[in-house]
Amino acid sequence: MAMISVEGLSKTYRVANKQPGLVGTLRHALRRQTTDVAAVADVSFRIEPGEMVGFLGGNGAGKTTTLKMLSGLIHPSAGRVEVAGHTPQRRQAPFLRQITLVMGQKQQLLWDLPPRDSLRLNAAVYGIDDREAERRIGELAAMLELGDELNRPVRKLSLGERMKAELLAALLHRPAVLFLDEPTLGLDVNAQARVRQFLAEYNQRFGATVLLTSHYMADITALCPRVLLIHQGRLFYDGSLAALSARLAPCREVRLELTTILPASSLERFGTIEALEGRTVRLLIRRDQLTARVGELLAALPVADLEVRDPPIDELIGTLLQQGVIG
Amino acid sequence: MGRYFRTLRRFWGMALASEVEYRFNLLIELVAVVANLASSLFVLSLFFGDGHRLGGWSWPAALVVLGVHQLLDGLTITLLQPNLTRIVSHVQEGTLDFVLLKPIDSQFWLSCRTISPWGLPPMLAGLAVIGWAAQRAGAPADPTTLVIAGLMLLCSAVILYSLWFLIAASSIWFVKIWNATEVLRTLLTAGRYPISAYPPGLRLLLTVVLPIAFLTSVPAEAILGRATASWLVASGALALMCLLISRWFWRFALRSYTSASS
Amino acid sequence: MRRGLRIARVLLSTQYALMLEYRAEIALWSLSGVVPLLMLGLWSQSEAGQALGLGATGLSRYFLAAFVVRQFTVVWVIHAFEEDALQGRLSPLLLQPLQPLWRYVAAHLAEQLTRLPFLAAIVAVVMLVHPQAAWWPSPGALLLTALFTWLGFAVNFLLQTSITMLCFWSERASALDRLLFFPYLALSGLLAPLEAFPPGVRSLALATPFAYQVAIPARLLAGEPVAIGPALAVLGAWLALLLPLCLILWRAGVRRYGAMGA
Numbered sequence: 001m002a003m004i005s006v007e008g009l010s011k012t013y014r015v016a017n018k019q020p021g022l023v024g025t026l027r028h029a030l031r032r033q034t035t036d037v038a039a040v041a042d043v044s045f046r047i048e049p050g051e052m053v054g055f056l057g058g059n060g061a062g063k064t065t066t067l068k069m070l071s072g073l074i075h076p077s078a079g080r081v082e083v084a085g086h087t088p089q090r091r092q093a094p095f096l097r098q099i100t101l102v103m104g105q106k107q108q109l110l111w112d113l114p115p116r117d118s119l120r121l122n123a124a125v126y127g128i129d130d131r132e133a134e135r136r137i138g139e140l141a142a143m144l145e146l147g148d149e150l151n152r153p154v155r156k157l158s159l160g161e162r163m164k165a166e167l168l169a170a171l172l173h174r175p176a177v178l179f180l181d182e183p184t185l186g187l188d189v190n191a192q193a194r195v196r197q198f199l200a201e202y203n204q205r206f207g208a209t210v211l212l213t214s215h216y217m218a219d220i221t222a223l224c225p226r227v228l229l230i231h232q233g234r235l236f237y238d239g240s241l242a243a244l245s246a247r248l249a250p251c252r253e254v255r256l257e258l259t260t261i262l263p264a265s266s267l268e269r270f271g272t273i274e275a276l277e278g279r280t281v282r283l284l285i286r287r288d289q290l291t292a293r294v295g296e297l298l299a300a301l302p303v304a305d306l307e308v309r310d311p312p313i314d315e316l317i318g319t320l321l322q323q324g325v326i327g
Numbered sequence: 328m329g330r331y332f333r334t335l336r337r338f339w340g341m342a343l344a345s346e347v348e349y350r351f352n353l354l355i356e357l358v359a360v361v362a363n364l365a366s367s368l369f370v371l372s373l374f375f376g377d378g379h380r381l382g383g384w385s386w387p388a389a390l391v392v393l394g395v396h397q398l399l400d401g402l403t404i405t406l407l408q409p410n411l412t413r414i415v416s417h418v419q420e421g422t423l424d425f426v427l428l429k430p431i432d433s434q435f436w437l438s439c440r441t442i443s444p445w446g447l448p449p450m451l452a453g454l455a456v457i458g459w460a461a462q463r464a465g466a467p468a469d470p471t472t473l474v475i476a477g478l479m480l481l482c483s484a485v486i487l488y489s490l491w492f493l494i495a496a497s498s499i500w501f502v503k504i505w506n507a508t509e510v511l512r513t514l515l516t517a518g519r520y521p522i523s524a525y526p527p528g529l530r531l532l533l534t535v536v537l538p539i540a541f542l543t544s545v546p547a548e549a550i551l552g553r554a555t556a557s558w559l560v561a562s563g564a565l566a567l568m569c570l571l572i573s574r575w576f577w578r579f580a581l582r583s584y585t586s587a588s589s
Numbered sequence: 590m591r592r593g594l595r596i597a598r599v600l601l602s603t604q605y606a607l608m609l610e611y612r613a614e615i616a617l618w619s620l621s622g623v624v625p626l627l628m629l630g631l632w633s634q635s636e637a638g639q640a641l642g643l644g645a646t647g648l649s650r651y652f653l654a655a656f657v658v659r660q661f662t663v664v665w666v667i668h669a670f671e672e673d674a675l676q677g678r679l680s681p682l683l684l685q686p687l688q689p690l691w692r693y694v695a696a697h698l699a700e701q702l703t704r705l706p707f708l709a710a711i712v713a714v715v716m717l718v719h720p721q722a723a724w725w726p727s728p729g730a731l732l733l734t735a736l737f738t739w740l741g742f743a744v745n746f747l748l749q750t751s752i753t754m755l756c757f758w759s760e761r762a763s764a765l766d767r768l769l770f771f772p773y774l775a776l777s778g779l780l781a782p783l784e785a786f787p788p789g790v791r792s793l794a795l796a797t798p799f800a801y802q803v804a805i806p807a808r809l810l811a812g813e814p815v816a817i818g819p820a821l822a823v824l825g826a827w828l829a830l831l832l833p834l835c836l837i838l839w840r841a842g843v844r845r846y847g848a849m850g851a
Binding site for chain 1: 592595596598599600603606607610611677678680681682683684685686687844847848849
């Protein structure tokens with residue numbers, strides 16, 4: 001029996017559109033015009049217990065909205081959703097005890113008190129007996145490498161320590177389903193790695209089902225064998241990450257500022273052109289060919305400035321759509 | 328000087344433009360003014376049943392005091408609250424530094440940055456009450472009285488501003504007690520009643536420690552044509568002193584703030 | 590049941606620890622409640638006050654009791670809730686198997702406990718200045734005061750929470766709470782003892798929740814006669830109305846929160 005089962009899930013918002021300026025204000029006051037914006041449109045998937053699934057998509061793609069619908073915070077406009085055998089939006093106590101939602105940058109720990117106080121409170125709310133709670137805290141703290149931080153007020157912790165403490169608090173009641181929304185947002189590289197390691201260990205040890213959204217490709221590649229690709233509210237891909245990566249081919253984005261304007265033809269041999277605007281060029285170059293190509297670039301072209309980074313998800317999806325890989 | 332006037336117009340123009348959208352707010356504010364006045368009048372009237380007097384003041388005369396209080400309350404909502412309660416958030420968010428870097432006097436900036444039109448209905452209501460009650464109390468309506476009354480009201484406004492500013496500025500050290508202005512606000516409700524209505528101990532406190540007497544009772548006396556030269560001078564001197572203290576205090580606070588930079 | 594008691598205990602102790610972090614502000618909130626003491630000054634000096642027949646001692650006891658009682662019936666859930674909703678703290682609370690409103694109740698009770706030392710200090714000062722007013726209520730009076738204070742608090746809490754829920758539909762709803770403040774000032778007995786009201790107004794006050802937030806518990810604490818039966822009946826009626834209303838609005842409000850995008 002699937003742990004999470006979603007069918008035709010949609011969420012539409014009615015948004016007022018108001019034109020700027022005085023005329024717009026008057027018109028808006030007299031007769032409101034609204035448009036329906038679909039944050040999530042007709043999404044369906046099933047997730048089995050113990051799976052680690054990644055939700056990939058750019059900003060505003062609908063990942064967070066979907067996650068909130070799965071946890072019961074937002075009511076769907078259409079479709080069916082069932083998590084751990086319950087209807088999430090009814091928010092019944094047995095359901096709530098089985099799930100947890102962690103949102104990066106938003107917190108549930110009490111700000112002025114040490115995490116231990118919030119943990120004590122959570123233990124009482126979830127009905128975990130104090131001794132058992134202590135044991136679990138010890139176990140999770142060891143996995144997260146948290147020690148004395150639990151006794152310092154939350155406002156005095158660094159962002160990384162705070163996130164780890166949030167995770168601890170969110171997992172104290174050993175939920176069967178974890179919803180994680182951008183859990184590594186804003187963390188430094190080390191903290192990100194630590195959190196990823198922890199999540200992998202947690203999934204292995206306790207067999208929890210994990211649904212993770214991120215717009216960092218690295219989070220997904222490290223943790224999720226299966227990905228769901230969401231773009232503009234629609235599900236474009238549901239399958240193994242390996243298969244997707246193979247088709248996408250791990251690329252890096254190279255941004256060039258040239259000293260003169262060059263035609264596309266002279267640039268095409270170095271990589272796939274993502275964008276060409278006057279003297280600024282963005283190329284996608286495969287990782288294994290990166291060093292060689294960049295060397296060639298610098299030798300052959302009049303380069304004023306060069307920057308190498310991971311291509312943003314939106315671009316990747318755009319490329320995928322173009323290539324006809326998805327959609 | 329002209330620069331300051333132009334800046335003021337710009338500040339307040341922006342604030343007004345953003346508030347005009349809210350027609351419903353206006354309705355609420357009007358209802359609030361009426362409700363406020365009704366409840367204050369009711370409570371005050373309880374002191375005057377059966378031909379009683381309050382502290383030697385008659386009903387219309389006491390109404391003048393209430394009217395002055397209402398006027399000052401409106402001024403608080405218009406100017407003092409929207410501006411001075413921001414000081415603590417500037418300190419908390421670290422944006423005070425930006426204010427200090429502007430080529431405009433920081434006290435001016437912090438005090439006049441914005442204006443809330445919602446204080447205007449209470450101010451008008453206050454003036455209306457003063458007008459009606461003063462006439463009922465048989466106040467002389469000659470120009471001298473009006474000028475003196477106006478001057479006394481100006482002094483009250485300055486004293487009120489200085490009190491607010493002192494408390495709000497102390498948030499540079501005491502960020503935690505952001506609600507100190509709330510305490511001031513509730514204590515100032517003592518100004519609804521004539522100062523002579525209070526027992527001697529409180530009367531002293533409310534004249535010397537927290538000069539509420541000068542805020543409402545003294546201008547009310549002036550409006551009723553009962554001002555004496557000594558009170559006039561005292562009021563003016565106090566207003567000037569308070570303003571200077573607020574200025575000095577701000578300089579002191581800034582010195583302490585900038586030397587404790589993080 | 591055992592789980593409920595444990596949650597209550599831990600929730601209260603956690604909230605108390607939290608409130609202690611804010612004791613500076615809470616001290617100031619306690620201080621801002623001194624208005625009844627100012628009114629005591631006015632009433633004891635006034636002709637209308639003498640005419641009430643309560644005597645100086647009676648008035649002192651009533652207003653001191655009003656000061657104490659008011660600290661325990663004041664409700665601020667609308668501000669806390671709106672702040673939490675704005676900061677995104679509401680969503681995590683909705684995902685825990687505990688009705689979030691209990692957290693706010695615990696916060697209020699914890700804050701009252703934190704205020705206790707400050708209000709005891711203020712009471713001590715007043716009794717030092719007016720030793721003739723000092724008294725200790727009988728155990729029966731204390732019990733009744735506690736009962737009616739908590740009932741008054743409950744009604745106030747439910748009323749304000751209902752209004753808070755309306756904010757999910759319109760942010761103007763908080764204006765309703767502001768507007769209710771004015772009849773509260775007039776009718777609660779904070780500014781004048783019930784004896785001072787004209788009979789019609791007195792009956793009105795006793796039919797609204799307002800009189801039960803200050804006047805009735807204060808009279809019980811001060812040892813003045815109170816018609817317990819009718820008081821309980823009115824409170825019971827208000828509770829019977831507000832409790833289901835509050836719960837219905839809560840459920841609808843959360844659904845609305847979910848529909849709008851949590």
